[in-house]
Amino acid sequence: MxxxxxxxxxxxxxxxxxxxGGGQGVPTVSxxxxxxxxxxxxDAWVAAFRSRALARGxxxxxxxxxxxxxxxxxxxxxxxxxxxxxxxxxxxxxxIAASDERIAKGRDALSxxxxxxxxxxxxxxxxxxxxxxxxxxxxRYGERRGDIPVISALSTLAFxxxxxxxxxxxxxxxxxxxxxxxxxxxxxxxxxxxAMGHTQFIPTSFEAYAVDFTGDGRRDIWSDDPTDALASxxxxxQRSGWQKGRPWGMEVRLPAGFNTALAGxxxxxxxxxxxxxxxxxxxxxxxxxxxxxxxxxPQGRQGPAFAAFRNFSVILRYNNAENYGIGVxxxxxxxxxxxxxxxxxxxxxxxxxxxDRKDLQRRLTALGFDTQGTDGVIGPNTETAxxxxxxxxxxxxxxxxxxxxxxxxx
Numbered sequence: 105m106x107x108x109x110x111x112x113x114x115x116x117x118x119x120x121x122x123x124x125g126g127g128q129g130v131p132t133v134s135x136x137x138x139x140x141x142x143x144x145x146x147d148a149w150v151a152a153f154r155s156r157a158l159a160r161g162x163x164x165x166x167x168x169x170x171x172x173x174x175x176x177x178x179x180x181x182x183x184x185x186x187x188x189x190x191x192x193x194x195x196x197x198x199x200i201a202a203s204d205e206r207i208a209k210g211r212d213a214l215s216x217x218x219x220x221x222x223x224x225x226x227x228x229x230x231x232x233x234x235x236x237x238x239x240x241x242x243x244r245y246g247e248r249r250g251d252i253p254v255i256s257a258l259s260t261l262a263f264x265x266x267x268x269x270x271x272x273x274x275x276x277x278x279x280x281x282x283x284x285x286x287x288x289x290x291x292x293x294x295x296x297x298x299a300m301g302h303t304q305f306i307p308t309s310f311e312a313y314a315v316d317f318t319g320d321g322r323r324d325i326w327s328d329d330p331t332d333a334l335a336s337x338x339x340x341x342q343r344s345g346w347q348k349g350r351p352w353g354m355e356v357r358l359p360a361g362f363n364t365a366l367a368g369x370x371x372x373x374x375x376x377x378x379x380x381x382x383x384x385x386x387x388x389x390x391x392x393x394x395x396x397x398x399x400x401x402p403q404g405r406q407g408p409a410f411a412a413f414r415n416f417s418v419i420l421r422y423n424n425a426e427n428y429g430i431g432v433x434x435x436x437x438x439x440x441x442x443x444x445x446x447x448x449x450x451x452x453x454x455x456x457x458x459x460d461r462k463d464l465q466r467r468l469t470a471l472g473f474d475t476q477g478t479d480g481v482i483g484p485n486t487e488t489a490x491x492x493x494x495x496x497x498x499x500x501x502x503x504x505x506x507x508x509x510x511x512x513x514x
Contacts, residue, residue, distance in 0.1 A: 138252055138296075140175020149263040150174060153272070157279055166283040170255050177260045180252065183296045184261055194402040194427055195449040195458055196481045201241055201431035202438055203479065210236050210439040213245045220331050224317065228338035229348030234415075235338050237436035238422060239330065242304040246330055249302060250295035254278055258298045258307075274298050277307035286314075286323045293326065301325030302333035313340040337422075344421040345414070350394045352419060352433035353412040355445055357384050364405055369412065369426070372398040378411065386446045402426060408447035455507050464505055467513040468493055 150171060157167050200206075214221060214236050221232035236245075243249050258278055262271035278298070282289060294300035298307060302325060305314060314323040317335030325333035359382030366381075375393040383391050383399065391397075397411040410430060419429045434445070451457050456464070458480040465475040465486055473489035473496075487503035494501045497512075 138177045138179040140256065141178055143176035146176040146260070146263050150259060153259070153262070153275070157276065160276065162276075162279045162283055166279060170279055170282050170289050171259075172289070174253075174256045174259055176263070177252070177256055180257050180260050180296045181264050184264070184266060192427065192481070193449070193452070194407065194430060197427040197431055198434060198445075199458060199479050199481050201427075202435045206240050206244070206435065207438045209245050210240045210435060213239065214439055217330065217334070221334065224331075224335045224338045227317075227335070228342040228346075230338040230341045230346050231436065233436040233440045234341070234352065234419070234432065235334050236439055237432045238337050238419075239303055239334060240435060240439075241428070241432060243302050246302045246328070249293070249326070250299065250304075251293045252296055253289075254292045254294045254298050254300060254307075255289055257294070257296055261297070271298070274307045277311045280311060281307060285321070287326055291326055302330045303337045305333075305336065309340070310336070313343060315339045340422065341418055344418045346418045347395070347414050350413060350415055352415040352429070352436070353397070353400075353410050354392075355386050355447065356391060356399070356409050356411045357386050357388065358399070358401075358405070358409050359383065362405070364401060367399045367401045367409075369398050369400070369417075372396045372412075375411075383411070400426065400430070402430065403449055406450040408445050408449070454505055456505060456510070460507070460510055461505065464510050464513065465489075467510075471513075 154167050154171060158164060210233075214232065217236075218232075221235060224230070224235060225232040239245055255275070255278060258271050258275040262268050262275050278292065281287060282292065292300070295304065299305065300307070300310065305325060310323070310325070314325060314332070314336040316323045316332060318324075318329070318331050323332055323336065325336060327333075362381070362383075374396055375391050378397060378399065379391050385391060391411060394413045397413050398416075400410045400412050401407065412429070416429050416433065419432050420426075422432075423429070438444070449458065452461075461480040461482060462478050465478040465480070468486070468489045469475050469478065471493065473493045474485075475489045476485040482505055486505070490505060490509065491501050491503040493499075493513075494503070494509075
């Protein structure tokens with residue numbers, strides 16, 4: 105989760121996405137990268153906070169153990185103050201979120217944990233593929249859960265003060281989790297912002313929604329066994345209003361001359377109304393009625409269009425970003441064996457299609473200018489490779505992809 109952008113602050117999908125997009129190359133913070141440094145002002149803040157925690161009912165042994173070895177983490181502060189905001193098109197987002205690799209890993213995860221996910225679906229009524237898709241986006245199916253000590257990270261951010269009250273609230277919740285015995289301080293690790301486990305719960309959301317599905321007395325979302333984390337995600341969606349047996353949405357075909365002013369999440373209407381306007385499924389059949397729907401056209405009339413039903417809004421409770429909601433829904437569909445989107449995406453501002461961008465990355469890498477992946481998403485690694493090639497070739501160095509550059513490489 106990116107704490108300053110979520111409506112419901114639950115996870116950190118951007119960590120998993122940034123880590124896999126070859127063209128993006130967005131660094132993440134790991135335990136190996138962070139180090140505690142002496143800071144007397146931080147120590148004084150911790151002492152004062154310990155008193156406040158005791159006054160609010162946190163037991164002395166819990167406080168003592170939680171803050172044993174806690175330290176100020178300047179790398180976490182730097183990450184918080186310098187969050188890189190990527191404005192990705194839906195095409196770029198799906199190239200990462202629903203890549204062939206992520207789909208394959210999702211199907212494998214569904215197979216390996218099929219019995220568990222089926223039991224979770226039976227208990228909470230949330231499709232197992234949707235739960236698996238959130239798992240895939242939040243931590244690459246448990247591969248990137250975060251290994252930063254949560255108490256140190258939250259204490260550092262609360263002390264730093266940029267969003268002090270928010271992080272202090274998270275810190276109190278983390279202490280309650282420790283006091284309950286769900287996890288030990290040594291095992292309570294997560295992202296730089298305190299998002300934890302397979303599906304990246306922040307402490308307050310954990311307190312509100314996490315469940316002990318295994319029945320061992322602990323809500324353990326950190327374990328290599330993802331059961332409690334996946335069940336907690338399903339419980340969260342159920343309590344947010346998930347409608348059992350209904351889809352998140354679907355790709356649709358819009359009629360010629362469709363009034364795009366009617367699109368948008370705030371313009372939901374009955375399916376009968378959309379049918380009357382000529383909206384169909386991608387095969388031209390009547391739009392199925394799963395309750396009121398909004399029409400979404402994230403990249404305009406030339407890109408794919410979607411009918412988003414009630415369950416799409418529930419996914420957005422997990423992360424209030426339209427691309428995230430479509431990413432989860434589409435990845436879930438692909439994990440379930442449904443086909444890719446039928447509609448294509450328009451060329452980007454440089455006139456390049458995603459296949460052009462992939463070709464550009466492949467050709468640069470083959471020449472020794474490694475783009476760190478060929479996902480078709482132009483990010484820092486690809487831009488660095490372009491600049492290196494341009495310098496070697498005696499061209500103006502701007503790091504910009506273009507059709508002219510691609511023709512030269514061909």
